[in-house]
Each structure stands twice: as C-alpha cells, then as structure tokens.
Amino acid sequence: MSGVNSELILQRLQERFGEAVLGSETPYGLLTVEVTPESAHGIIQWLREDGELSINFLTLLGAVHYPENKGRELAIVYHLQSMVNNIRLRLKAYVSIETPVIKSITDIYIGANWQERETFDFFGVQFEGHPNLVRILNEDSMDYFPMRKEYHLEDATREDKDDRFFGR
Amino acid sequence: MSESKNEAHFKQKAGLFSSETIDGEIATLNLGPTHPATHGIFQNILTVDGERILASEQTVGYIHRAFEKLAERRPYNQITPITDRLNYCSSPINNMGWHMTVEKLIGAQLPKRVEYMRVIIMELARIADHLVCNSVIGVDAGALTGFTYMFQQREAIYELYEEVCGARLTTNIGRIGGFERDFSPAFHTKLQNFLKTFPKHFNEFDSLLSRNRIFMDRTIGAGPISAQRALDYGFVGPNLRAAGLDYDVRVQEPYSSYQDFDFIVPVGTQGDTYDRFQVRQEEIRQSLRIIEQAYANLPEGKHYAPDVPEFYLPSKEDVYTKMEALIYHFKIVMGETPVPVGEVYHSVEGGNGELGYYLISDGGRSPYRLQFRRPCFIYYQAYPEMITGSVISDAVLTLSSLNVIAGELDA
Amino acid sequence: MGKVEVINDAETFNGEGFQLTMLDKVIGAARANSVWPLPFATSCCGIEYMATMGTNYDVARFGMERMSFSPRQADLLIVAGTISKKLAPILKQVYEQMAEPKWVISVGACASSGGIFDTYSVLQGIDRVIPVDVYVPGCPPRPEQIIEGFMNIHRLVKNESLRRRYSDEYKHLLNKYNLNEE
Numbered sequence: 001m002s003g004v005n006s007e008l009i010l011q012r013l014q015e016r017f018g019e020a021v022l023g024s025e026t027p028y029g030l031l032t033v034e035v036t037p038e039s040a041h042g043i044i045q046w047l048r049e050d051g052e053l054s055i056n057f058l059t060l061l062g063a064v065h066y067p068e069n070k071g072r073e074l075a076i077v078y079h080l081q082s083m084v085n086n087i088r089l090r091l092k093a094y095v096s097i098e099t100p101v102i103k104s105i106t107d108i109y110i111g112a113n114w115q116e117r118e119t120f121d122f123f124g125v126q127f128e129g130h131p132n133l134v135r136i137l138n139e140d141s142m143d144y145f146p147m148r149k150e151y152h153l154e155d156a157t158r159e160d161k162d163d164r165f166f167g168r
Numbered sequence: 169m170s171e172s173k174n175e176a177h178f179k180q181k182a183g184l185f186s187s188e189t190i191d192g193e194i195a196t197l198n199l200g201p202t203h204p205a206t207h208g209i210f211q212n213i214l215t216v217d218g219e220r221i222l223a224s225e226q227t228v229g230y231i232h233r234a235f236e237k238l239a240e241r242r243p244y245n246q247i248t249p250i251t252d253r254l255n256y257c258s259s260p261i262n263n264m265g266w267h268m269t270v271e272k273l274i275g276a277q278l279p280k281r282v283e284y285m286r287v288i289i290m291e292l293a294r295i296a297d298h299l300v301c302n303s304v305i306g307v308d309a310g311a312l313t314g315f316t317y318m319f320q321q322r323e324a325i326y327e328l329y330e331e332v333c334g335a336r337l338t339t340n341i342g343r344i345g346g347f348e349r350d351f352s353p354a355f356h357t358k359l360q361n362f363l364k365t366f367p368k369h370f371n372e373f374d375s376l377l378s379r380n381r382i383f384m385d386r387t388i389g390a391g392p393i394s395a396q397r398a399l400d401y402g403f404v405g406p407n408l409r410a411a412g413l414d415y416d417v418r419v420q421e422p423y424s425s426y427q428d429f430d431f432i433v434p435v436g437t438q439g440d441t442y443d444r445f446q447v448r449q450e451e452i453r454q455s456l457r458i459i460e461q462a463y464a465n466l467p468e469g470k471h472y473a474p475d476v477p478e479f480y481l482p483s484k485e486d487v488y489t490k491m492e493a494l495i496y497h498f499k500i501v502m503g504e505t506p507v508p509v510g511e512v513y514h515s516v517e518g519g520n521g522e523l524g525y526y527l528i529s530d531g532g533r534s535p536y537r538l539q540f541r542r543p544c545f546i547y548y549q550a551y552p553e554m555i556t557g558s559v560i561s562d563a564v565l566t567l568s569s570l571n572v573i574a575g576e577l578d579a
Numbered sequence: 580m581g582k583v584e585v586i587n588d589a590e591t592f593n594g595e596g597f598q599l600t601m602l603d604k605v606i607g608a609a610r611a612n613s614v615w616p617l618p619f620a621t622s623c624c625g626i627e628y629m630a631t632m633g634t635n636y637d638v639a640r641f642g643m644e645r646m647s648f649s650p651r652q653a654d655l656l657i658v659a660g661t662i663s664k665k666l667a668p669i670l671k672q673v674y675e676q677m678a679e680p681k682w683v684i685s686v687g688a689c690a691s692s693g694g695i696f697d698t699y700s701v702l703q704g705i706d707r708v709i710p711v712d713v714y715v716p717g718c719p720p721r722p723e724q725i726i727e728g729f730m731n732i733h734r735l736v737k738n739e740s741l742r743r744r745y746s747d748e749y750k751h752l753l754n755k756y757n758l759n760e761e
Contacts (some may be wrong), residue, residue: 028511059524088513111401137578153237201669238698250695252623256623322630338719
C-alpha cells in the first residue's frame, strides 16, 4: 500500500499529458478524468508502464450515448484499476456521432478485444487498429446500432402486439 | 516470464482470429452451438489435425437478451429481476450487488444486521454456483455420481432461499435498503441443519474426485493459462486465482461487512483445470466458514434501513393508516422514486469474479445507462488460447471448468 | 417399504396363453414410457431442468433419464430457456433433424412467448419457428411443473393415432412452418 491516491494520479497525468487532460471529478470516490480521444491510447499505455502508478488492469470498456451534446454525443468510458495499489480510475473520451473513431487498445490489453466489438455492436464506435471489428452479440445482418437512444427496445417489426393493451 | 508452450504455439499457428488450412490434412470441426451437458450456447469452429486443436473461432450472442437496453426502461427496483438472470446459478449475489450499487448512489446506511444477512445469503449462493461448476466438470470427465449427490445439496440451498424470498433459482431476493422480512424461525432451523449436514456430504463428493487418479490425469495440464496472460485478458475470480493471483473483491474493497470475517483466499499455481476445480472446492469450504461466523455473530437490529423510505416499501399497516406511507408506497410501485444525478461503479465478488455495475443516473425513474461488467464475457476470449495444442476432450473439460454461464456472457 | 401397485398400462384381454389388445394402445404405452429427451437448454430454465434430472425430482422414473444430444435418436425436444433470433435457425435445424414421431415441449416463459424479454433480439416464442405440443409456463417453472408438462406429453403420446404423422392435417402443419422433410 503506497501513497498512490487519486490526487497523485491526477497530478502525474497533468504533468505528463498537459492539454490532453480536459477535466476531472471524483464522483463517489472514483477519479474520473476526461481526456481527448486522440490521447486516450497513449495515456492508457503510459499508465500501464509507469512503475509507480502501475494501473495495469482493464476492468471495463463501454460507451454512453448523449444525444443532446452536439459534437460530443458518444462518450467512451474506460475503467482501469491497479490491483497492487488498490485504486481505480475512470477515463472518458468524447467523440461526435458523425465520426465516432478512436484508437483501439487491444495492443495494450488483449481483453479489450471483445469489449470493443460489443461497443461497436451497440453504439457504432469505430476502433482503429482492431483486428476484427464485427458484431459480436447481435446478428450480423442487423443494420442499426441498438443501444443508441433513438431506437426502441422492442422489435419494430412485430405486428401482433395490440397497442391498446400496452398503453401506447 | 517466458511464454508457455501453448501461447507460442497459438501465436505461431493461429494468429488472433483467423485460421489457415492446408489441403487434406486439417479438418474443420464445429463444436456447438447446441452443446451437451447444458453448459450454454457457444459455438467454436475448431481447426483440428487429427485430435489436436490448431485454432478455433468463437461465436457468441446466441442468447443476447438486451439487458442493458432493458434496464434503461425499468425503474430501479424492477431491475433486480433482470440481474437475477445474469449468472443464474448464483442469482442472490447479482441481486445484492445491484442493491448495493443503488444504495451507494443514494448514500444509504445499512444496519449491521442487514449486512450480515446479506453475507449469509451471498455465501450460500457462492456455494451453490461452485457446486454446479464442479459437478459438471465431473460429468464432462465421465463421473456422473458427483452430479447427483451435489444437486441434492443444492435442493437444501434452494429451500433456504424459498424461506427468504419464495423462489428457487431466480430469486429477486432482498430490497434496496435491506430485506423484505426478517429470517423466519424455519430459516434458522434449516440453516443450522444445513451447516451440520453439508460438510459430510461435501467431503463425500470431494473424496470421489479430488485425489482420484483418473480425474487428476484428465484435468492436470488441461487448458493452462499463466497469470500474466490471464491479467492481460482481464480474468478475475476463481479462474484468476487458479492461475496464481489472489485478487478477491471481498478482500480488496470490502463491502457489506466482509472485513469482519476471517477467511482465506485459495490460490492455485498453474491455472489448469485441476487448479480451478480445487480452488472452487476450497472456496466452498471457506464460504461455509464465513456463513458460520456470520450466523454465530448475527447482530440484533432491523432487517431494513430506516432512512430510505423512498425505496423500501413501508409495511402494510402503515400504508393503510398513515398518509406518507401511502404516498411512498404509491411512488415506489409506480416507479417514481427520486434518485440523485451521478455515476457510480460498484463491484461484488460473484461466482465467477468481479461483477461490476456501472450506473449513470440522470435523476429520472430509470437509469440513463447501466452497464454490467460481466466476468464471463471478458475471460471467455481467452478460450482459444487455452485450448490450442490440446485434444478435443481437454477442450470440453476446459470449457466446463471456466464456468461460463451463457446468461452472463451474452447479457 | 410400501406396497407397490402394478398397473396394466394398456387395456388388455387376457386368456389362457394369449393376450388381446389394440396395437395403438400397446405402442402408445411403449412410446410414452420411454421418451428420450433432447435437452435444448439455453439459460435459467436449463438449471431447473438439471434439478429435475437430479435425484429429488427424478425423471428416470418416467424412463426419460437417457438424454440424447443427437437429434436423430431423440423423441422429445425440450426447449428450456430464452431463444434469440440468432439461435432460431439452429433450433429449426435441430427440429428438422429429429426422426418421427417427435414432440416438442416449451419450458418456461421465454420459450413459450418471449417471457420478460420483449426486446429486439429475443424470439417471442418458439412456436414462431417450430410446432409445439405442450407449454410449461413459469420463470423458471418448478420441477414439479416441468414434470406435469412431461405427464401431459405422455398423455398425448399414449393417445396419438398411429397414422397421425401421415395425415394431411399434419403435413399442413409442417408446411405452415416451412419445415423440410428429412
């Protein structure tokens, strides 16, 4: 248990990456740093290799769709943790929905492979450098990205549900 | 640490997700999607040279039920039945994890009694999950007796769940803020009975397989993975502990008073099927220890948190007599409960490892975004690497020892 | 040990050295008491089916303990668990591969009608792709309910006419589902 805590991580990130770190907050004790999408890959790589911070485990990779934030609709969220220092970190990178492109981190964490495929399947985020970016959970013939807010939960092609009974 | 023979062979022959075919000598075999022994629906297209596996391609998603989209539609207390169906062999753990996530978001303080009750239920669920996994490893190796013995013990655990919540498998147990009722006298009797009789039956099951020459020959060396490779893939839980790393969320970030209990975290050495089997066996014993400690020291108090009336249904006497209770009851049932805006990540140690809930709330009646960190989904990626170079029967054993539950994998 | 009552499952007329019965009844009784199931178990209902296979609820007393995972040797297709649209063609293929006579039981709410998952990816009931004989509702149904489903199947099997599979009505049913005859 070293003295690695959220303030130290934020300080090191700001020292090393400067303008790439756009903002930070700590909701419920978990340091959340917003970074530019171009720098996300470099930051994650540096965090893994840095001996003092040793944030070397990818917990979760996902995306969130904010349709009202024009130009920043898709937030790609990386949850990282350091088992040795017992600390967690959340990185967010915002991309626009017209060009949802970000560099893939499968060369740093091989476990990100399927998680990026799932994010592509649900939101349409294009991960550059991913070895096999195809749909994983949905059928290959599906032509839309279901988790985006504009799509319904139910299957739109069903014709046997009577709307009178379902309150619509 | 140098690469193991499997990793080098895998990287040379297969690349990451493609396979080469040379005319005539190499065959393609389809393992799945309807897989015997009810493991779930996974398809592996194997490229085999005789019986040696050279490469494999996986297809998942055959039971994708869109939990994350479904959770955006439902109010917070109606999401518990969905979390049941993630790892359905140990559904109480999923339920409790969800309740703890919401309690973290709203900042609720729970009485000690509730936390100890939760620990008892979660450890029973862990025992149930590991019993399924280990007996199914036995079934895949040809030993069907352990399955019949241990499912009898699972019936005893089901009876305990029924005393608390009424359901056997998909329990929807507990509420945000505690439990709906305190443990009944019948529960106490059954739990004491269980603690007395289970160890004997479990030792009988253990004696059938643990030091059985045939079982050891089949499982030692089947599907190994090194600790570094496991970390790269994102392994957690018993599979990571079998590879040598003692990461357990209950110890690392204790929740629900786990720091009060004395238990060890078993760790393996090689990360092969035998190690995974033994780690789960030992975890069953440790879970029993935790239940005994929690039950012996069960503190007095309420079985619910009194400071979250917006989430916890008031008692019926109050609903029929008091105005505020009636309003709270109406709002909870209609799903109009006020939730602060925020984002929270909470994880619990599920049957397969760190089960995480990433919840973003915008103050509305249902979550804005709920993402489940599903351990099965993440570590199943390593399966091709673990089976390359082994024979098909070892591949089947490796799959069952990973305890891949389809509901959690596809969500 | 209690008294065991041995019943004659098929109506017979017994005489000195001969037994007179109807072919339908004997074949019906033989088929019903030895149904070989194919457990197509995908999710939670599959675990309840495993508990039914266990010693507490025991399907072996019905002659169903021999699980056949090869469709060619199975009589009863037990679909337990959610079927997604991705899996539907595979379910149809498994059903087509089974040899006549075959029955289908749909265990659980998800297989019967999509269950609680009214989503874009879940098939709202397997009767959209294959004909179903018995539905067992529940989420998941208790083993006793699954056994009642089996007993209903046994009733259907015992009383089925021998020419049913060749009748026009049955062919019309298969055509409705676009099932090929294999």
